[in-house]
Amino acid sequence: MFFKTTSRFGRAFAATIRYAASPRRVQCAIGWVVVLSSLLGLALPAAAQGSAKAATAPATTRTVLVMGDSLSAAHGLAAAEGWVALTAARVAKVRPGWKIVNASIGGETTAGGASRIEGELRRHRPAVVVIELGANDGLRGLPLAQSRANLERMIDAAKGAGARVLLIGMRMPPNLGRAYTEGFADNYAALARAHELAFVPFLLEPIALDRGAFQDDNLHPVAAAQPRLRDHVWPALEPLLD
CATH class of the missing domain: 3.40.50.1110 (SGNH hydrolase)
Known part of the structure; x- marks a missing residue:
């Protein structure tokens, strides 16, 4: 049984999980999670963003x-x-x-x-x-x-x-x-x-x-x-x- 929720993200996420219940739909469900995250304005935590920037920043010569x-x-x-x-x-x-x-x-x-x-x-x-x-x-x-x-x-x-x-x-x-x-x-x-x-x-x-x-x-x-x-x-x- 799936949890009940009235939030926009909760409804969308629950629907995605139900869609993914079939093994043949797992790949597609993963793709939808990514799309939903983007549409709903989800972002990496600030600390994670900072780490990503630090990893790509050139070292001082x-x-x-x-x-x-x-x-x-x-x-x-x-x-x-x-x-x-x-x-x-x-x-x-x-x-x-x-x-x-x-x-x-x-x-x-x-x-x-x-x-x-x-x-x-x-x-x-x-x-x-x-x-x-x-x-x-x-x-x-x-x-x-x-x-x-x-x-x-x-x-x-x-x-x-x-x-x-x-x-x-x-x-x-x-x-x-x-x-x-x-x-x-x-x-x-x-x-x-x-x-x-x-x-x-x-x-x-x-x-x-x-x-x-x-x-x-x-x-x-x-x-x-x-x-x-x-x-x-x-x-x-x-x-x-x-």
Whole structure:
């Protein structure tokens, strides 16, 4: 026996159930329930609607901004062959909530990076900033104090924007003199200590003694060496992506 009701929905629902009493009509009855629910203005509870929206909402993607020179701009190579692009591909696989923006420019100096970083920070709003600059300063014999001041300006800007910083150092050839080459390397180490930064002392360390790892200019790594640079930087970068 079916329950008695005088409500519009109750009458309609009871009629639907009676219609569905025959096994052959079950499918059709289910369809009518859906139609009736729609016609009578039934809706999902607010909490359920909220859950559905949350399930379809895109996750926020956080950005790693790389500020470097030709060593990070894949000089002489296809862009996809450089260590930054290779790192981006790895990040896409193992840290899907992150992306890498490569703002590196061939020939860039620390002064150029310091002048550009504010705009890049506003444009990309990164959570992590990788600074790989200074090689062109050293090759031009820029006074060490100037190079350090420029790097510190970049570090301060990145930290002021709420980003974590990975500082990647460089080394100079011995023909520039011991005082300069040692002071050049010490700049990076001192800044990393003072600002408590993630730190890679020398980008080219895994390949520095391998002539075959460099292009004809003996300055820029070949494509085959780029995975080694990616793997060298990765242990310092990965913890910043947590």
